[in-house]
Amino acid sequence: MKYAVEMREVSKRFPSVLANDRVSLCVKSGTIHAIIGENGAGKTTLMNVLYGLYEPDHGEILIKGTPVSFHSAMDAIRQGIGMVHQHFMLISRLSIADNIVLGAEPGRGLRYDRRQAEEGVLKVCQSYGIALDPRALVQDISLGMQQRVEIVKTLYRGADIIILDEPTAVLTPQEIDDLGRVLKGLKDRGKTILIITHKLEEVMDFSDEITVLRAGRHVVTLRKEDTSIPELTAYMVGREVHLGGCKASVDNSQVMLELNHVSCHPEGRQALQDISLTLHSGEILGIAGIDGSGQTELTELVAGVLPCQEGQVTFLGQDITSSSVSKRKAGGIGFIAQDRHRHGLILDFSVEENLLLGMQRRDAFISRRFLRNNSQIRSMAETRIRDYDIRPPLRASQAATLSGGNQQKIIIAREMGAEPALIVADQPTRGVDVGAIEFIHNTLVEHRNRGGGVLLASLELDEVMMLSDRIAVMYSGRLIGILDARTATREQIGLMMVGRRPEEVGV
Template identity: 40%
Template sequence: MSEIIRLESITKKFGKVIAVNNVNLSIENGEIHSIIGENGAGKTTLMRLLYGMYKLDSGSMFLRNESVRFSSPKDAIENKIGMVHQNFMLIDDFTVYENVVLGLEPRKFLSFDRTLAREKVRKLAEEYEMEVDIDWLVGKISVGLQQKVEILKLLYRNSNILIFDEPTAVLTPQESDALFQIFQKFKDSEKTVIFISHKLKEVKKVSDRVSIMRNGNLLKTFINKNLSEEQLAEMIAGRKISKTIPIRTKIGKAILKTENLTILGNKRIPKVKKMSFEVKSGEIVGIAGVVGNGQSELEEAISGMRKISSGKMIFNGKDATRMSVRERRELGMVYIPEDRIRTGLAPLASIRDNLVMGHQNEKFFLGSLEFIKRSSVRAFAEESVKSYEIVCKSIEEQVGTLSGGNMQKVVIAREFSQNVSFLMISQPTRGVDVRGIEFIHKKILDMKKSGGAVLLISADLDEILALSDRILVMYEGQIIYSTSIQDAVSKKIGLAMLGIRS
């Protein structure tokens, strides 16, 4: 094999933050090279430098031993480097083939040659065995298919170095496997794949070599087969990581009970249809499903942010169908939504203030004249920072300057600090590194241990399997499959996530 890319002493700063520090990396032609590391380690930044999205502060890049300098992605694309970003950049109102050729449309005289465009895209899809209808509007297809459109875009531009930044975070297990088969095809045709992921099982499965980043530095590049998943996790975190081990607890009475819950979506069409289920004390119920099958509407309705249009919800023995968010909270409900950093934090406020946000009125914090007791707030904040291992300079530091993982801890510390009988948590570890996963999983299991009821909503099937006592698969607003953890067969669940009942 020959070297296709070499990065030498690459550095990139954002203000005072050194995102990428003096990195050397060599990528071989035709390999699948994974890049792993903690949140904020510099993976995305390093790849964006290679893709011309950011300018290097210092260092050099070589492509097939020739020095290159990219001032925009256009330069990278011309050099056959392509990148699939985590947030797709497609146009919903265009068809699949229109999106693929966008900006490089085949022409016949002066006009867009649609026939040729369709033909070219169809051929590419066929060559890589991607089953996608090229005439569908992109806004109407699943996330998994949209990702294929992004890949077709790269192939249409003849990329032979393909960078994927956490491509499987949004996929079902079957879709991820299909993606890995496409990786193999790339390899067969001597294309090079660079793969960023927090899912170490996948990294083990697909990589030839693995590079580990920490704190802006590239620690080392390994041959994949020389390391186990546990060793990879240890390298990332700098210490041993314990696997999530499910615990048995006594399961008690129902804390949450829904009967024929029907909930309308934003377009006034039902997104949840007659859903009935229970979550009991000491139990974790996992809702598996591809994002967009009614989970967010369900969460919002249970938390009180969205109206329940018909059916009933009983919470802690009371009819909560029409209760406000506040009433539900006072009855012991905690909801930690998926995008907790954006909705749950005030980035410019201090860690201390964020930790008490929303509880200022609680007795504990109220002194004479109902003023907030400064010292108790302070003590509470110090204690949270310690017990949740929030890495910061002081509790006065602005939350917005923390790394993603530490911001999440602030939200979790705040929400878990009260009297909780029911926790609803959505995509708890999407994009979270191994240390963060270990931490969040432990907190969820602690909740169960202390008799809380947990509703876990996650598109990550491995996570659902690791934590849940019972699993419900949601598809198009309904539970189409349910199983206890003892009888769970991951293949069946994966199929149900795609709407296939077995």
């Protein structure tokens, strides 16, 4: 069989790191080929080499059997290679058609023929079965749609080989399914597709063949039929990965948190409706539900960020219904918010300053009543960076420069380091690689094993089922029911997530 892309012994060195070390890659024509690996494994670098953005230090590239040498992306585009970047490069105020033809506008002289552009775009869309309205403005369409615009852009330029960098990172589950259909449609019409990802479920869904990279090296290339998620995970991380932590039996008789008929309606929107639940020490209470069912609001309400309008919240026997965030923090509630860039971190602050956030008023970090105690803060930061393996291990580097997984580790180090009784975590593993997920799971379960409480909201049902002792299912701001995690089935939870009562699903 003929290869669409052959990369032989490609190396690329940056001043501080060897990003690709003699990587070889063969992609069969008309297949979907996934390139997987942890953050920093060299996936994106390898694809940027293929797309002509970097010139390799060593090695050769063959496209459809012919050796090529790219000096810029233009050279790659001429050879029929297209790339869709993780962050879309669209102009939001222009129409879809305008964006697609940009750089290759039809027309004569200075005149731009918009109608011809729209027709051309429509023709491409129709021949690949992709639904797009060429006249819609990019600012009005969803991220999934924008991604389709990027794909059509490569097709419009005659791409046969399409590279997608982390295509699902920003998509909803529904949009991910749509993307899968679009990619299969392209494959059926003879296109070759390379996707970079670290999400293994999608890999098993989309691809025909899988190449694993680790620390800049090629580890293995497998056919999908011949492998499994655990095997791929082990190849990626370089060892067996065990998600879900290791639960020990603990005494969970003491009630830690109690919500009594709690309702919350920020800006008139009924976010939480009459919720009552209890959480015990030594227990992980998972919250399942489809996106936007009130899980985030529930966690925010317990953390004190969102005011509680009706009902009562009790923590370790004390009424905290109207306590401030700082009081709750001091009282032993840690919060891992869902949106780490908006709520969890101050990106312009250093790692050290972020590790201090929320604890700056603790006695240990204050000297002479109003000054920061820099030596204490420094030693705290260094301990946390070491204990939580934050990389790079430099307390002065700006938080914005760290990878998503390491940014999340800063938050977890900070919240766990404050030694709270209760950890409230809203999607703590969102967008981080599998090594970091394992670490976060272990941290949460260890906290439970020590007798702490965990309130865990997650959109990943597997994660909720794996970690929780009990599972609360929410639907449209209401609590549908609480199940024992040992006996609950996926089907029961799934039905309750769309609003069926527990009695109806046989609980």
